[in-house]
Amino acid sequence: MTAPQLNGAPLEYAIRIRGLTKHFGTQLIFENLSLDVHAGEILAIAGGSGTGKSVLLRTILGLLPFEAGSVEILGSDFASLSKTERVKIERQVGVLFQDGALFSSLTVLQNVQVPMREHLNLPQKTMDALALLKIAMVGLPPNAAYKYPSELSGGMRKRAGLARALALDPRIVFLDEPTSGLDPIGAAAFDRLIQSLQRTLGLTVYMITHDLDSIFAVCDRVAVLADKHVVREGAPMDLVRDPGHPWVREYFCGERGRQIAKAS
Numbered sequence: 001m002t003a004p005q006l007n008g009a010p011l012e013y014a015i016r017i018r019g020l021t022k023h024f025g026t027q028l029i030f031e032n033l034s035l036d037v038h039a040g041e042i043l044a045i046a047g048g049s050g051t052g053k054s055v056l057l058r059t060i061l062g063l064l065p066f067e068a069g070s071v072e073i074l075g076s077d078f079a080s081l082s083k084t085e086r087v088k089i090e091r092q093v094g095v096l097f098q099d100g101a102l103f104s105s106l107t108v109l110q111n112v113q114v115p116m117r118e119h120l121n122l123p124q125k126t127m128d129a130l131a132l133l134k135i136a137m138v139g140l141p142p143n144a145a146y147k148y149p150s151e152l153s154g155g156m157r158k159r160a161g162l163a164r165a166l167a168l169d170p171r172i173v174f175l176d177e178p179t180s181g182l183d184p185i186g187a188a189a190f191d192r193l194i195q196s197l198q199r200t201l202g203l204t205v206y207m208i209t210h211d212l213d214s215i216f217a218v219c220d221r222v223a224v225l226a227d228k229h230v231v232r233e234g235a236p237m238d239l240v241r242d243p244g245h246p247w248v249r250e251y252f253c254g255e256r257g258r259q260i261a262k263a264s
């Protein structure tokens, strides 16, 4: 695995957020929020319902405006980039939304090719071969390529969404609650898939999750959102040892949290 690079030098931060302030109308969502996502790590974003995990994801992706602060992705301040430069960065980012967000009228193969059609100029045969490779990489059988999303199980739809997120060989992958709706065995298998892809491809993974099993199984660090900013960051075990915030204590040091921590 090669370390991510920026202009030939090792890249320390895949994402760097400083002093982010965001409102919806009069509702303050983030106040002076700062967060580093280290290159090559799997970072979990945790926090209670309504603390802004999805809004932060959409803000980082440039889908929502903000009033103050900066968001740097792969060494570039997104807001200051020209359209062409933005597209270059967007190509290096893959996103798996919660429900997979697949186009229902397209097969899995065609869904995986959507970003290829948008960003690459390749012959159909090459795109077919590439898409089949991505579909195999996420552990789907070859015949899944020709199925429509409605013909797949929830777990298979997530894998198909992941194959699409990997279509352009991104350096950062954003996952929005990847194991929600999966049974524990399916969730553990998905965790292992994410970890093995991360290690093989040297990806940076930014993962919104409520799943303590996932956090302890695969995440290098956790950042906890509460009170309009990141209240705690660290390795999962560090949060158990020193929660430092009531929500973190309740979540990580409750009976279930302690059991999972002990077993991991």
Ligand SMILES: Nc1ncnc2c1ncn2[C@@H]1O[C@H](COP(=O)(O)OP(=O)(O)OP(=O)(O)O)[C@@H](O)[C@H]1O
Pocket: 024, 029, 047, 048, 049, 050, 051, 052, 053, 054, 055, 056
């Ligand atoms: N488009 C929008 N317009 C106005 N308010 C919004 C919008 N999107 C989100 N919000 C508000 O922003 C706050 C944070 O929402 P967000 O969906 O990010 O929470 P979350 O932490 O992802 O919650 P959950 O864990 O329940 O999914 C909520 O109060 C929500 O109502």
